[in-house]
Amino acid sequence: MTLEPNDRLLAQRHLDGQLDAAAAAAFAARLRTEPELARAVAEAQAQRDLLRAAAGPGRRASPRFAAGVVAAARALPTRLQLQQADAVAAAVRTCRRVLLAAAAVAAVGALWHAGLLGGSAPATLQASAGDVDQAIRQLDERIQSGAVPPPAGERGR
Amino acid sequence: MFALTTRQERTDPELIEAILAGSEAAFATLVERYQDRVLRLLSRYCRDQVECEDLAQEVFLKVFRKLHTFQGDSQFFTWLYRIAVNAATDHISRASTRRLKLVEDDSALEERNERDDSPLAPLLSAELAGAVRAIVDALPEKFRTVLVLREYEDLSYTEIAEVLGVQMGTVESRLFRARQRVKEALERLHPELLPGGGDAAPRGGPR
The missing domain is CATH 1.10.1740.10 (RNA polymerase sigma factor, region 2, helix turn helix motif)
Structure with a gap:
């Protein structure tokens, strides 16, 4: 028997402490009566323990780390210069976007003007009465020869 | 506070x-x-x-x-x-x-295992610890990061969502899929590390 996906999600929330008090109590009650669910939670907990044991506590900063960072920060431009640089960069980004948008509009306009965007194509299909008659005759011939099935309303006549 | x-x-x-x-x-x-x-x-x-x-x-x-x-x-x-x-x-x-890799040098691994207060830590050899880390390391970036933030940094779903700039549901979904991938990889590569998965217990020392 396998767990429903919803139960697996509930088990994950339980493991991560993401259930509110009422949901946690209800889930705890289910764990006491549903061994399959309890087994899934135990397996997930075991996997978490394994990952944490394998990863270890991680590195710590060496004693002179903070002093080194502060010294490196001292070499940076002043706060005012940093803010000005940010403002300039933002203005350049805005200008670039405006120029790109203008260029795109100009390009589309030029293409439309040159008739490459289909602007000069007729809005309706056009054919002479003779062409229409000929097309209908050809279609009739194909239906009679069996190459094309007749329309639904024509069947059985 | x-x-x-x-x-x-x-x-x-x-x-x-x-x-x-x-x-x-x-x-x-x-x-x-x-x-x-x-x-x-x-x-x-x-x-x-x-x-x-x-x-x-x-x-x-x-x-x-x-x-x-x-x-x-x-x-x-x-x-x-x-x-x-x-x-x-x-x-x-x-x-x-x-x-x-998460960590490659064995000396650092041994140092970590010595400092780790996890109940499994003394039982997990450097070799197996490296294998488990390699599985996490091989996850696609979005799964790996969400797993790192949850399992190692102990961030809540809300905090992870803030860090990654995504919705809570996305965090939950990525976390679920990340854990599923880790489980599948463990079953395939190291079933002995899973509960009831094999005879070889994850003890220290060479296998």
Whole structure:
């Protein structure tokens, strides 16, 4: 028997402490009566323990780390210069976007003007009465020869 | 909590205000407050101490440069973590040809296992620990990061969503899929590490 996906999600929330008090109590009650669910939670907990044991506590900063960072920060431009640089960069980004948008509009306009965007194509299909008659005759011939099935309303006549 | 804060333990917003006013000491305090957390996070992506500290310095300098853009509508540490995660993923993409591992040197592994207070730690050999880390390391970036933030940094779903700039549902879904992938990889490569998965218990020493 396998767990429903919803139960697996509930088990994950339980493991991560993401259930509110009422949901946690209800889930705890289910764990006491549903061994399959309890087994899934135990397996997930075991996997978490394994990952944490394998990863270890991680590195710590060496004693002179903070002093080194502060010294490196001292070499940076002043706060005012940093803010000005940010403002300039933002203005350049805005200008670039405006120029790109203008260029795109100009390009589309030029293409439309040159008739490459289909602007000069007729809005309706056009054919002479003779062409229409000929097309209908050809279609009739194909239906009679069996190459094309007749329309639904024509069947059985 | 706030009322108990002593004068020496200035809050993050107080420190940020002081840094923006030009206080070098406040910046030093902020770095000291978060350096171990940032190093711990980055050590999931770096090979050695020097590489981690270089990357951590890069993170803190970016924090310093961009501090005036911090809006204060989220916790400072989630903003800091976002910068750190971005730096780590950039670092990985820059170094993709040399295939980063969580940690490669055995001496560091042994040191870690000695310091680890997890109940499994003394039972897990360096070899198996490396194998498990390699499985996490091989996950696609979006799954790996969400797993690192949850399992190793113990961030809540809300905090992870803030760090990654995604919805809570996305966090939950990625976490679920990440764990599923790890489980499948363990079943395939190291079933002995799973409960009832094999005869070889994850004991220390060579297998």
